[in-house]
Amino acid sequence: MSSLPVKKFSKVLVTGAAGFIGSSLSQRLLDEGCQVIGLDNFDPFYSVKLKRHNLKGLQVHSNFKLIEGDILNEQLVADLFAEHTFDVVVHLAAKAGVRPSIVDPESYFEVNVRGTLNLLKQLKHTTDTRFVMASSSSVYGANDNPPFAESAETSLAVSPYAASKKAGEVLCHTFSHLHGIPTTLLRFFTVYGPKQRPEMAMAKFISLVDAGKKVPMFGDGLSARDYTYIDDIVDGIYRSCERCEGYKIYNLGNSAPVSLRQMIDCVGEVCGREPIIEQFADQPGDVPLTFADISLAQKELGYSPKTSLRDGLTHYRQWSRAHPLADELSIW
């Protein structure tokens, strides 16, 4: 059940369509009968081969078209909006990842803020196109009042990535307010599953445990994340596309945080091997806990995550064993 009315849609622009969440969402949209234009610049942050592989199942579909290009290219973005009338724009293209943002904050602000601005500048010419954008649980910073509700403090970011996501949110509010763009911001909580970014901890841990190698554990293992399975996130995005109106922010999480040590133990169970742990100091920019209050998304979107960590990890491991490309770890 959801309290917001469902509005049909058919033509969707997905930015970041070659990425983990973008390719998974595009598949769902095609399955639902939508026409999907995917925009992606194949940023080399991780294996470009993996991104091309993500698109293989989509490109056989006559309702899918890939535009290879950069959201920073204003002319390309303007031409795209001149050529197509979109019912929904799902903006997922971004520089993702907390730790690399500390080394290169400029490029995070460039893509995550100026890139978002380029899309908003085109959207202001229409009030019919809905805008659904990926934000992040990282905007809650080191919040010590869990679970985190959408109304919680979000101005105390502890990484440039988080700050860039918050800046993107504020920019969306301004454009929605000035130009009436129906806008929904989705704060994702650590998304995992098939096609997952290879630099994310779980992907690395599974391949290390399977190989009988040491697992690096940063901190004492008590830091916790609200790991959320990709199919649950995709369902939340789809529901947001159907119900996007006014200016809204929703948490999409699992609302069941798991400590790092518990996650490593669960990886061990799924792989059928005892993990060998090597402990390191805490990483700067990391927060101790993420924990989503999902009551608003449950009420207004009918969002209801269903996948346990154990099931989700099992699905991911099955997929990664069938796709050896997933082991191309580019930044670890």
Ligand SMILES: NC(=O)c1ccc[n+]([C@@H]2O[C@H](COP(=O)([O-])OP(=O)(O)OC[C@H]3O[C@@H](n4cnc5c(N)ncnc54)[C@H](O)[C@@H]3O)[C@@H](O)[C@H]2O)c1
């Ligand atoms: N995966 C998570 O746990 C998580 C958590 C919170 C928020 N998010 C957000 O969700 C979105 C998708 O994340 P993901 O995990 O799928 O990441 P991803 O890196 O797999 O996907 C992002 C895609 O955007 C593309 N891209 C980057 N810069 C671009 C540019 N300038 N122009 C066009 N395309 C560009 C990349 O090539 C990539 O394919 C991002 O906005 C991310 O910040 C993800």
